[in-house]
Amino acid sequence: MKRNITLLIGIYLTSFWVQAQNAIDFREVTLDNGLHLIMHQDNSTPIVAVSVLYHVGSKNENPDRTGFAHFFEHLLFEGTENIGRGEYMNKIQAIGGTLNAFTSSDITYYYEIVPSNYLETALYMESERMLHPKIDQIGVDTQRDVIKEEKRQSYDNRPYGTILPETMKRAFSEHPYRWTPIGSMEDLDAARLDEFIAFHKSFYVPNNATLTIAGDIDYDQAEAWARAYFEEIPSGPDDFFRPDVTEPAKTTEIRDIIYDNIQIPAIIQAYNLPPKNHPDSYALEMLSTYLTGGNSSLMTKELVDKQQKALGVQAIPLDLEDGGVFIMYAITNMGVDPGELETEIDLLLKKVREEGISENEFQKLQNIIENDLVSKNSSMEGIAQNLAEAKVFYGGTNYVNEELDYFRKVKQEDLQRVANDYINLDGRVVLYYLPKPADSE
């Protein structure tokens, strides 16, 4: 049986890296006011995704006014000079569309997916909130309450919910990544209306935005409408505040215990990463797949299946524009001391650092990555976001068609090298999440 497997592997090898992905066709243009427009035509389903990526996230915030970018994610649904309060969501949904938004440390992303005959409506609405959103006290007060409930629901009341903020504030001492998009409720309470307006003026402008249209469109008509609605929006000053902070390399490990409303202990390790567009990001992505991607991955097999010390284990490369963190996250199995599990995690990491990975494992990783990249562009919404992020983070929209090439450049030995360079004991953060003792508040 074993021999058969090896033979099969040989056959798969030869077929590997055959171009499996169909190239994504797109057109793009930068308008005079600096707005970058990207379009992708696919007429197979009569829907269209329209999105605006504003290159502003929590890292662009003032340290004592955190949570602003995320606040705007909410505020920009409140209405505009021509669209009444609460009408924005109603309108999109009433034309059979759907909409949402998210805020990361680097960007804020708004999108709607509408039946394709409503493309002009969607463009009109996105242009309205870029041109003249209504930022008033009622909206600020309501959304402040909503966000407090969001924080309680997603962080405070949720078991393990505070992992990201607790990790980031230790992994970063200087860089604004030390706070997360939800920000501080005290800052939001203290913020005045004029501060919100000023934040909007400096970041939510065409020259800091990427408009993407993907779906059942006609290129020329889509561009004409985009121009009609967006070209009149004045540019903002080009001196966007982008933190120019190099996070100093930590030399000693930071170790802490967090008591949470949980029953099962968790271990979190965080290792600082290079910037998102660094060539090593690809090897690190593959390394994370090697460690925990799939049932046969090193840690899942060893810690969950064999030793049964972990209920689950996951490596998450949280790549950010200025360098994020590689998070190892494991939940202990019954009766396992978290220290015992951490020792095993460290042993496996050490093994990768010392021995690297086998040829066979490396080929498996390449196959998995290929499959992932093919699946990545399966919806209009996904394509719109990938196009916009390609432009903003990787400097060129065609990156969506080149990503596989970057993965191809990774060599087997690179995985061992990045494990040594980044996933080492110098200055990592280790958190134990332990159950809060009974009867304490």
Next chain:
Amino acid sequence: MKKILLYIFPLLLLQPVLAQVDRSTYPEPGPAPEIKLGDAAAFTLENGLKVFVVENRKLPRVAISLVLDRDPLLEKEKTGMLGLFGEMMMGGTSNRTKDELDEEVDFIGASLSASSTSLFASSLKKNQGKILELMTDVLYNPVFPEEELDKLKKQAISGLAASKDDPNSISGRLTSALNFGKDHPYGETQTEATINAVTVADIKNYYETYFKPNIAYLAIVGDISSEEAEGLLKEHFESWEKGDVPSHTYPVPAVPTQNKVALVDRPASVQTVVNITYPMEMSTNHPDFLTTRLLNYVLGGGASSRLFMNLREDKGFTYGAYSSIGSDKLVTSFSARASVNQTATDSAIHEFLYEIKKMVENGVTESELVAAKANLSGSFGRSLESPSTIASFAINTQRYGLPDDFYATYLQRLNAVTVEQVNAAAKKYLKPENMYITAVGNAKEIEDKLRTFGEVSRFTNMADPEREIDTSELNLSASEVLAAYLSAIGGEEAAEQIKTTKISMSAEVQGNKLNMITVQDSENQVMIQRMLMAGNEMSKTLLRDGKATVSAMGQSQTLPDEQFEYLKMSMYIVPELQYETMGYTISSDGVKDIDGETAYKVLITNPTGGEVANYYSTATGLKIRSEDSITGVTSYGRYEEFEGVLLPVQLSVESPMIPFPLNFEVDDLEVNITLTPEELN
């Protein structure tokens, strides 16, 4: 003047070139695009397996899903077996160990998974042959290894432990139990005991009974033609043998006769999870199916629906409030829910009830209905983006006995629904007087407020009713409780005669023996506790000379004074004798239910503010539990007499570091012995 006019003139001329758009109103939409439903090729194999093929060449992928259509099952004392089944199915085959199977699936970057009623596989087109080979190996040749079941049970029990702290899981368990009853397939709750009761024979028996082609649907979707699929599927599935599968029926659960309020106390909560719910019958083939979709959408189906607009956008009580009306062949439920600000718990419930009643009384408006239709049409249209939607349409049509044109005429029928029909459905299906109003939150803060809505019944986090305690006869003061305890163990005098003890206890941990040896010397104020795993010392805690030292793995650490003060409270074999002299404050904290036994709760606070809670049985006077934030929860089982004093010989320890209780049995207990210097170090 002239000159100025001249300047303005060209500017005016330029104006139209800027293509000024009218921003005062929404642009007119273009003509509605035609929504085309792709076709699924269908055929049935000789063994009864119904197959659907949806060709979609956009991406070089194929996905194969196999679904079993059986009646829901009551698992009773084996509840949880179905949840373990899928992973057991993936536990290896007679041709491949689990390791080999995992490796082969991952190696081609594919995915393969199973549940008790399905198998799902997907891969790149070029690997379709391989993934089908692996999928059918799992389907025909699973071996269900014993050790895999042991592992999965352990994981499931850990997961269950985690779910006991998760407010949404607690709410889900509670509402299922209330709506359907704990003796119904949809209301059963799994416990540690039911999970532990599952055997490999149960799993095998289930597999042999229900994995039959004649109750199965298979869909293959993606970069494949129906001719190619037919050949491939015949080759792989024709040999699957059919068989008779039992059917099951269940009584239909009734709505409560009046509104009932149910509460689960979760003291750590900063929000309240509110779910207002009742059971109802509704399924895809029901004549009111579409009408109830529209009704629910207006009430709480989305982010522009009434509940969201009221509770979030107007009041800011919550991050999101929604309602749903399920659809299920057997029985389903209505549910309106939100995680709300604790202080607004009652106001939020009030708004929920207001919106539900208003809907029954006044119904929907024409414009709301138009918007609801547009929204549901829109999401129908968007769902067609994924080729698997066409496959699931084809399967549903067969499975629910729908008319052949059910999905083809879906939009047309949706648009034909009238305001009157929706309003009639509101009166028929919304039951504002027959609902379970459930809340998971901090009872101390919200219980009184909930009484506005009716009598409050309390439930545990496992959805069992909390036992009512009649406290009218139970009114001892804290010091009386302690006095009763001392008299129950043999009297203060006898207890004071115990100067030294040496206790050896042991517990089983995953097949290893854990020993704990505790030596106490009350007069010299010394306590030493050693933990040994399989004979090796893992840790030692030493209290002497007013200091506490903990040693583990070759390192030793002196604890801060505050922690010493804490540990000191458990330094004595009968600490109750010392509370007074040590300057502790004692206070009574009511009567509690401790695993079915009624107990006085007494709080003991040391001078540095450290707190221990002791529970004393109201029936026997004995201490049955002790809790503090460092050592966790210690429960005392059986007591035995030593020199006229009753001491516990069975202890269960739930430490904050360990997610399940350690059950210790005392192997040896010596009283008033002379302790050797070794024992005291």
